[in-house]
Amino acid sequence: MRVSSYFLPTLKNTPREADILSHRLMLRAGMMQQSSAGIYSWLPLGLKVLKRIEQIVREEQNAAGWNEMLMPTIQPAELWYKNNCYNDYGREMLCITDRHKHNMLYGPTNEWQITDIFRNHVHSYKKLPNRLYHIQWKFRDEVRPRFGVMRSREFLMKDAYSFDIDKEAAKITYNRQFMAYLRTFNRLGLKAIPVNADSGPIGGEMNHEFVILADNGESEIFCQKDWIDTEVTLDKFDYNDNLQPIVDCCLKRYAATKTKHDPINCPIEADNLINIRCIEVGHVFYLGTKYSEPMGAKVTCADGRKKVVHMGSYGIGISRLVGAIIEACNDKNGIVWPEEIAPFHVGLINLSVDDTNCHATTEDIYAKLCSAGVEVLMDDSYYRSGAKLAIMDLIGLPWQIVVSPRGAVNKIVEIKNRKTGKHEEISVEEVLTRLVG
Amino acid sequence: MRVSSYFLPTLKNTPREADILSHRLMLRAGMMQQSSAGIYSWLPLGLKVLKRIEQIVREEQNAAGWNEMLMPTIQPAELWYKNNCYNDYGREMLCITDRHKHNMLYGPTNEWQITDIFRNHVHSYKKLPNRLYHIQWKFRDEVRPRFGVMRSREFLMKDAYSFDIDKEAAKITYNRQFMAYLRTFNRLGLKAIPVNADSGPIGGEMNHEFVILADNGESEIFCQKDWIDTEVTLDKFDYNDNLQPIVDCCLKRYAATKTKHDPINCPIEADNLINIRCIEVGHVFYLGTKYSEPMGAKVTCADGRKKVVHMGSYGIGISRLVGAIIEACNDKNGIVWPEEIAPFHVGLINLSVDDTNCHATTEDIYAKLCSAGVEVLMDDSYYRSGAKLAIMDLIGLPWQIVVSPRGAVNKIVEIKNRKTGKHEEISVEEVLTRLVG
Incomplete structure (x- = not known):
């Protein structure tokens, strides 16, 4: 590409709107432009990076055995009303009324919708496990969008879902995503730490957040000191192997989000514990039957009985990662892209x-x-x-x-x-x- | 891919909701599922086809000299209000109010937004021509969505834009897209006819619709009979050549949409004219200064004068093409994909x-x-x-x-x-x- 025919509107001065390094650098490097609060246009250089990250995420999801599909951005509110979950996102939910006065919403996530698709098409245990993901724009109407693409309102997310016959099978699927996340962040040149976390509105019985350490991070974790110097090395593994020992090994070091951390019952001595800033870049959930039970997502087993399936949900913030990577990879002169995602x-x-x-x-x-x-x-x-x-x-x-x-x-x-x-x-x-x- | 681990929910029976062949086949082939009226989830097989078409469109846009970027789905209504164009799309515009009571909308197209980006960054004639496109989901709140992906509410569109110093330069840019469209549809295995058309709410001084002939088509054109048997053969050409003779040669046969056709002043004898059903798959517009004038999108010329730029806008309906191609490529047993876009x-x-x-x-x-x-x-x-x-x-x-x-x-x-x-x-x-x- 020739600069003479490329649209690369770099800025000499830092615009006032930017309150964090990655945001400033993205504006100065001509990667994006604000459209309205928390909503951005991706200019050619920025889009290239976004697409690189998206492609790495996609390749690793495919390798772990997930099928790509694509749900729409606009969902019928009915799906949420029926399950008494319409208010779970509070005012972050962007509510819309169409010309026929139907209540719609811009999806902040897709658990209800994917469960609806599953129950329409899958009726036999023979079709399990079922593993689907999509990469689609989401909207959360943040009260105070900030930090550029790190806390924006319209954002690109990979969200994967899984359906298994029981908890044990769902755990195997969960471990696959756990490993896929380690591999994904590794390829992106990031050291991601899996952290015990609250499940928030998504809910479910078990979950881990993946964070990367960053001085400008919005989140805080408490973790064992030796996490800081530990490199997560990923030996070759096969997704069909028993992954539990590798996952356990990864989780044996303590790490918890600020809200999840309980100083009184923490198993780690105070002088071996640190409190450090970070950015959440992924989150995996074992959901149990939270969504499948009310939606009636059941399969017929070999013995003829009907069984409610066990689900998982697994997100990676793709547009947020662009900012997160810049926070981790820069020097006084600007951005220093890791080779795999350089535009x-x-x-x-x-x-x-x-x-x-x-x-x-x-x-x-x-x-x-x-x-x-x-x-x-x-x-x-x-x-x-x-x-x-x-x-x-x-x-x-x-x-x-x-x-x-x-x-x-x-x-x-x-x-x-x-x-x-x-x-x-x-x-x-x-x-x-x-x-x- | 193994069927045993693929999500391919084919149907034996045709669902009642489908009123057109392509819609029936897409549902039966497990390519998609309706989410709400005119809004669909793309299942794995359907998404693969959508991505193939998207990639061909992208490659041809790049080859013609356009830079890919990405504007958001949600636009501030202010951009439209200020220019008195908020009502141009009538009730098809999906209006949204965010938590801070700001008026927003789900973009049906992006002329105002791209002009805003241009005027923020380009101030010199030296940066012209400027050619940008994006591939993004759009929303038009059709009163009666129908024909599956052919007239859906949430749809994927490639929309390209151009900025030139004057009408003459804009015409050169227009011809590039004209040729890029012929090449794109050719690669998709389709015979597309460029047709004189109304400009609709987009406006502008000159435009051509690209249609493909299909018995189930929603549109009608009047054209010279020999269009039917004419193969549009595209000899090798260079985008930097003078493309006017090729474009003229292509337009010398009469073709007009039903509303544009004037039976009284038509230059073609009645017995050499036919009325035939078709599907609109693309539309190119020379906009003149319709958007740049009110937005103040000007550049400084070599002599120091400021000049309002001349724009063009060029759309291809990517999700609609999936249906359109099926209408053109099927037999009694199902779909017959052209090689380039087969999943x-x-x-x-x-x-x-x-x-x-x-x-x-x-x-x-x-x-x-x-x-x-x-x-x-x-x-x-x-x-x-x-x-x-x-x-x-x-x-x-x-x-x-x-x-x-x-x-x-x-x-x-x-x-x-x-x-x-x-x-x-x-x-x-x-x-x-x-x-x-």
Whole structure:
């Protein structure tokens, strides 16, 4: 992609509306623009990152055995009324009346709806387990939306659901998602800690929140000190194995949300405990029969009896993750994207657009990288050199290649690693070998 | 994908709610389920098709030089009020009041919003042309939603926008989209006819609707008879060429919507004219300054003067296309997907799951096709043979491979082309050669 034909409205100054680092950086890097309070337009660079995260989440959900589907954003309120749950979200529920005076709502989550779909189509134990997910925009009418995409009103969430014959089977399914979450956050370059948490309006019998540590985090957890230095290493595992020992091992260290933590009965000594800020990025629930019982979601067993199914619900905040990752990955010059989710792999800067050698060298590298399938953002604009370098640092692509008139004469360019800051002058040939392999 | 772990709730009987063939087939093939009037959940098979169409549309938009972004579903009503356009959509506009009593709406289209983004960020003629699109759910509160996804309330649309310095430049941009539309529909296996049409609430100075012919279509056009037999062949062209001659050539045959057609002043003799049913699948508009003028979307020119930009708007109904393609591609046994958008390329049927040879042969073919990157739906269920074959016909995958106990002994299977119905018995080796190459 050429900067000259890309819509990348970076800002020199930080807009006043931003009260947190990730929000400031997203606005300055031209990733998004506010539409109204807590509602954003994703500009091209921001959308690329959002899509990368979405795709990693999708791949890991598929690998864990979930089927992707898509429920609509607007739900009939009837589904919620009937089950006396219409008020569970209080005024965060965005209520809508359509032209025929039907009560509708913009879904904050989809437990009732997926249970309705399940009970319409699945009637036999032979069809269990049933595992479905979707990636769809949700709305929660936050009283005070803030922190950019971290607490927005319209947000993108992956929510998965599961239906099993009994609690034991549901636990096996729960463990699969638990492991899928560890793998997902690992691929995103994040260290996520599973935490005992309140279940909130979703409810259910057991749940774990996944948080990442961040100084600007809205949430607080209490956890054993050694969580801080522990790397969650994921050895190869098969989803069909018994995952309980791995899950248990992961949960043996204490971690609880502020509201869940009970200082009096906490099993950990006070001097081994820390209180630390974090961002919630996922939440898994074993729901039991909270939704299936009132909805009559039953299957016929081998012996002819009808049995209410046991459910699970598993969310990841995809749009929130964009902000959360920036909180974890930045330096004084801007964003430092992890390789897997960087919007482009390489930023290629032509320092002197009208210089013939510079032009030829830049175009040559651009063509070769593109044809090798490397995603490149080439700055072919007439901005001054300092601005070009600053913008490239700000938007945080993993690699920068700088072509200057002096170097281009000898086919020498500068390559810089955004994360380490290490830069060196090497030949064009060597650049291609390093980046294409 | 194995049928045993896929959520494919096909129906034997046609639900009463469906009043059109494509709607019936989508329900019977387990592609979707109604959530409320005109609002649907996309089940896994349906979502796969939707995503395939979305991806083709995306690739062609990118190729034509548009940048993908994403605007939210919920817009502030203020944007519309200020420009006295809040009532243009009448009661089709889904109006919402949030908890702070702000008037919001579920976007039926995004002209005002994109113009707001443009005017915030683009101030110089040097940044033109500016070409942006997004693929997002829209809502139009149809008084009588019907025909399944063809006239639904919540629907997926690609809407692209453009900003140019003057009418002449805007026309060049318009022609790019015109050609991109022809290419897109071509890839989708559809013959689309560009038609003179009313601009409706979008407005503007010039527009063309793209329709596909279909007996069940909701719309009617009047066109020159020879449109019926004309194949729109798209020779290779470069988007940077002058596209006017190709566009003119395409428009030289008469075609107009029912409301636009004027029988008295029609340039075509009555006996060379036909009236035919069709489905609108796309619409391109040259908007002039309808939106940019009231919004103050101006750029500074080389000579320092400020100039109001000229806009275009270009929509494709992605969810509607799923239904439209089924209307065009079916036979008495079900759907017949064009190769590019089929949810899977191959349906692999094991006729006798407990037969050792059958099992081994099916698994062998499945593994080899999957590892070669061919998308396969393998029916490893205990349904009876007749049902398996009927379901595979119903869901319309391009190729079927049937493994029977008799054939499996000699490594012989049946391969069937869904479209032609031609089937033959060939060796497993030959099957792999044909499908993998």
